[in-house]
Amino acid sequence: MSSALYRLGRTAFARRRAVIGAWLGLLVLVGALAGLLGGKLDNSVTIPGTESQAALDHLAATFPEAAGTTAQVLVVGQDGNHVDEPEVVAAVDDAIEASTQVDGVTSAVSPFDTETPGASAVSDDGEAALVTISLEGEGVSIGADVKDRLRDIADDLDAALPDGYDATIGGQLYSQEFPGLTVTEALGVVVAFIVLLLTLGSFAAAGMPLLNALLGVGFSTLLVLVAAAFTSVTSTTPLLSLMLGLAVGIDYALFIVSRHREMLATGLPPAEAAARANATAGSAVIFAGLTVMIALVGLGVAGIPFLTVMGVAGAVAVGVAVLVSITLVPAMLGVAGEKLRPRPSRRARRSAADPDAAAAPPAPTAQATGDDWDLPAHHNRFFAGWVRLATARPWVTVVVTVGALLALAFPALDLRLALPDAGVSPTDSSQRITYDRITEHFGPGANGPLVVTGSIVTSEDPLQLMEDVADELRALPGVEDVPLSTPNASIDTGIVQVVPTTGPTDPETAELVQAIRDLRPQILEEHGFDLSVTGFTAVGIDVSAKLGAALLPFAVFVVGLSLVLLTMVFRSVAVPLKATLGYLLSVAAAFGVVTSVFEHGVAADLLHVSRQGPIISFMPIVLMGVLFGLAMDYEVFLVSRMREDYVHSGKARQSVATGFVGSAKVVTAAAVIMVAVFFAFVPEGDINIKPIALGLAVGVAVDAFIVRMTLVPAVMQILGDRAWWMPRSLDRVLPSFDVEGEALHRELSMARWPEDPDVVVAARDLRLAAADGTDVINLAVRRGDALVAHADEPARVAALLLTIAGRLAPAGGDLKVDGYLLPVRAAAVRRRVGYVDLRTEGVDALDAAVAERPVVLAVDRTDLVTDPHERAHVAAAVARAVESGTTLLLGVVGTTPADDLLPADTPVTTLAPQTGVLA
Known part of the structure; x- marks a missing residue:
């Protein structure tokens, strides 16, 4: 790469x-x-595989009025004024009439209607009236023009009300506004x-x-x-x-x-x-x-x-x-x-201007646990001091940093997840004012009623059935009211509206949803009503539950992935384990800070958090995914530099310091930029993005400065050479990911070898892996020449030809083919070198290989061609290859000569058997 x-x-x-x-x-x-x-962007959100979504889809077909979204217009009388005054009732009726003319509105129910079941919506104190407007479709998919038109109607109603009364609009339609x-x-x-x-x-x-x-x-x-x-x-x-x-x-x-x-x-x-x-x-x-x-x-x-x-x-x-x-x-x-x-x-300019200063002896290098640090001459003193402090007492650093991260993570034990409602909107927004006033006059559950639905096609008395089901639900703890229980117009589906005693995001509401679902077998047996719970609140609860259940498999996926990828990169067992544990600490700390701010209220005013409560449901899984990648960024850029220095020096502890100083400045800058970009979405950000942005900002800061730049050097200092240990069996199985450019450095350092530009195959102290590394080969074959390799065993000559052809990696030494270093440029070599095994492919394969005009052509087991006709065929193919400028490599087992296969004037290099090995 x-x-x-x-x-x-x-x-x-x-x-x-x-x-x-x-x-x-x-x-x-x-x-x-x-x-x-x-x-x-349509903002439609569906959650397949949940009971609430399935019930909602069913309602959309059988009872569309109950499956849509609702808006709520709240009329409130100030200073004890009652809302049943004739002028108020008339203004509300006019607003209801105007609402029914808006596209997408299926119904608007007057709160003063005492005849329609569930329609009456005047508070017990008589100071508030709630108009429910039903719309077709999901709230987030309804266009801004409809929302704006209903806002205008609410504003007109507010203007038409007598002094001492006002009207605001909110409800499900306005509870989720995407940022x-x-x-x-x-x-x-x-x-x-x-x-x-x-x-x-x-x-x-x-x-x-x-x-x-x-x-x-x-x-x-x-x-x-x-x-x-x-x-x-x-x-x-x-x-x-x-x-x-x-x-x-x-x-x-x-x-x-x-x-x-x-x-x-x-x-x-x-x-x-x-x-x-x-x-x-x-x-x-x-x-x-x-x-x-x-x-x-x-x-x-x-x-x-x-x-x-x-x-x-x-x-x-x-x-x-x-x-x-x-x-x-x-x-x-x-x-x-x-x-x-x-x-x-x-300093460099002064040294250049003052020869005496330039000739002065270098300052003594710092010491670090028995190793000379040998930092660059103009190293950054700040980061040199940082890594010196982190590694001077590495066990102390580990205990302090891990303890601090666990303290930051501790509040995450209280982390609660939910889809946000209007209760987390800005305090001066119409939907938030409406939400708070509904809570005050009708109770928190009125902001998120539950819808219980089921089929009633087998009932002989559907009206009585719905009332019986409503009575069963009224008896449950946590139910404030059951204002509506009715069949649809075709008498095949019934709904029961349940108002909880707690708000939509309250954990007790989720418990009530589960209690209703637990009641299903009993109600099915007694009343033949196979109920399902749905509605805006139930959908939010199901989404949170589904996302919560996905966290563990996702965490296993991410952690497993990090272990495999980092093992490939660093060729180490300890480094990936350390990196993964560090990532988990960073994630936990980010969760803890987000919980402290959004649930415990720490610095909430400073960050413009309008109300404490549960975190948006998909925050943990998004934060884990994104932070994983970013944490690996810093791990790679910091530790790869340490490995790069270790590869060149062989001194593990010294490489911790030199690698840190060489990369810390850019890692610091990158982390500060990340934190700045993410944190910019926090103060004025939408409630959907705000906790994610804060979590990412905190996670990046913690991971970069505490985990990667403090904890990692300390752990690497403790491990020393053991940090780069890896079992040979695992090293052979895993592909290599040369992030440090190790192969490139080797390739560049050997750019001028061999000195003769006409040499197309050059080997220096080459050892063959397939021959147990016992063969040591030195050779130089010029372009257009031929190499004849003899060996006593077929495996040895095959190993040589396959290695030169880029099909096998050498065990050691240097090998270049057509200017490409192996095994670094094996893919390029394979495109330029042909290989034919006459034992398995036959002479016809040789003709096809010669026709491709490769730079080098390796032909193995020429000793098997004993028939004069076939040998002449091979010689003719070889002659065509030589004529086209191809360099030939002929493999022979034993001492059978191969000169008769080559044109008479072809220069030949011979590798002959000596004590059973190629030399």
């Missing part, structure tokens, strides 16, 4: 105008497509730019991550709008993808630009610096982005369509951010050229 990214970086740098133009063209194209298709963007979110981008400027020290360098993120966010947002033409997409979806795309787009570009400037500081030319930065930091970007994407797609574990769409949209935004970062950033680096080369520090 690092080699491919190296080439991609060089290409994008060289063809910068084409790359930038292509991305801008794609942006315009997708924008035009989004405008042409006209996709709209939009405000100017506050732009503050996160401003903070990000300031941090980038301080970190990179250049306006040009600081602007690149922002441009990268904005283009990626624009592209992914337009893709969401295109998708909205084909599937249901809520307005929360583009907001989440925007939040994620902006944060990771800035961070990923920052990592690449920062590494590019490091390379420039070593004196590399800009093109080479950009290519190497893309290969090293870009590899980590791809891995980090991949983990975020997999975790987001894993949100589908909950089985809730709108949440799955949110996860996929977020994953697409992150994927786009990755693609833009590894292509557009090198192109922008090409535009900047030498402008990004860091100026020498004051």
Whole structure:
């Protein structure tokens, strides 16, 4: 991967105008497509697999008046005024008449109607009257024009009421309003730019991550709008993808630009610096982005369509951010050229001006638990002090940090989940005022009545049946009232409206829903009524329960994924375990802080939290998915640098310090940017996004600064060399993910070997894995020449030819074929080298291989071709290959000569058996 990214970086740098133009063209194209298709955000939310949703779907077909959404207009008399005054009644009747004319309204019931069952809705104190307006469809799918028209009617009613009376509107229709963007979110981008400027020290360098993120966010947002033409997409979806795309787009570009400037500081030319930065930091970007994407797609574990769409949209935004970062950033680096080369520090300039100072002996290095730290000459003193403090007493650091995180996480034991209702809306909003006044005059349960429904087709007296069921429900604890029990017009479905004594998000209401469901067998046996509980409140309770049940399998999925991926990256057992435990601590701490703010009221006023109560149901699963990916970002960028230094030095504890100092600055900047972008959605954010944004901001801050930059160095210091231990059997099974660019470093260091450019196959101290690593081979075969390899055992010669052909990885040593280093560039070698085994494939396969004109052709078991006719056939094919410039490798078991298969003037290199091995 690092080699491919190296080439991609060089290409994008060289063809910068084409790359930038292509991305801008794609942006315009997708924008035009989004405008042409006209996709709209419909905010329809369905929760398949729940009792309440199934009952709601059934009601939509048999009793549509009861399956829709309701709005509530509340008329209140101030200072003891009663609402039954003739002027008040007349104004309310006029408002009801106007409401029935609004599209989508199925009925509007007068609170003064004493004849219709369940219609009378005047408070016991006579000071409030509640008008219930029924609408067709789900609340969040009803257009803003309908909501605005009903608001206007309520305002007109308020104006028409006598002095001492007022009217407000609220109810289910207004309880869930999906969020939009405000100017506050732009503050996160401003903070990000300031941090980038301080970190990179250049306006040009600081602007690149922002441009990268904005283009990626624009592209992914337009893709969401295109998708909205084909599937249901809520307005929360583009907001989440925007939040994620902006944060990771800035961070990923920052990592690449920062590494590019490091390379420039070593004196590399800009093109080479950009290519190497893309290969090293870009590899980590791809891995980090991949983990975020997999975790987001894993949100589908909950089985809730709108949440799955949110996860996929977020994953697409992150994927786009990755693609833009590894292509557009090198192109922008090409535009900047030498402008990004860091100026020498004051110390370096003074040293250059004062030869005596330059010749002074270096300052002594710091000591760390018996290892020389050997930090870079101009290391960051702040971060050097940080890692020194964290690792001086590593066990103390571990105990203190884990204790602090557990203390932050402790309030999470009180975490309650629910879908938010109007009770968490801003205190000055009409729906919140209505909600609070209904609670005051009618009790909290009137804000979220339950609907109990079932089939009554077998009943001979449906009216009496409904009354009997209502009496059964009235007897349950937690029931305030049962104002309505009636069959539908076709007498096949009945409904009973149940008003709880507690509010919609109160845990006791959920207990009442379960109590009613537990009553089903008894009511079915006694009355033949197979009941189901539905309604806005029951749907919210079922969603919360379903999401709660999905948390454990999702956590297992995420934790298992992190263990596997990190083991692949770091080739270690201890590092993935430490990283996963750290992630769990970060998640727990984020849950604890969110619970403290939204349920316990800590700093609630400061963060504009209008009311304490349960957290939105899908917050935990979204936070776990997103934070997992971001936590792995910091783990990869920090620990991969430690591993990189360890690979080069072999000193585990020294590498903790040098790797930390080399990456801490950019990780700090990335974390501050993430926190700023997420936290910008908190103060003025919608209640749906606010707890998620706060949880992400806290989670990122805790994970970056406490877990990754404090706990991790301490644990790595304790483990020492044991941190990089991995069983050989596991190492062979797991694929390698070269995030550190280890293979690229080796490839670049051997770029000038072999010195002769005509050598197409070069081996130096090569050991063959399939031959138990006992064969040590040195050879150089020039282009157009031939190699004849003899061995006493078929496995040995086959191992050599398959290794040169890129089909087997060597056990050690150096091997290059057509300029490509193996096993790093095995895929490229396989495309250029043909392989034919005459024992199993026959001479016809040789003709086909020669026709492909490979650079190198390996032909094994030529000793088996003994028939003169067939041997002549092979010789003719070999001659055609030599004529086309192909380099030939002929494998022979035993001492059978192969010279007769080659044209007479072909230069031949021979590997002959010596004591049973190739030499």
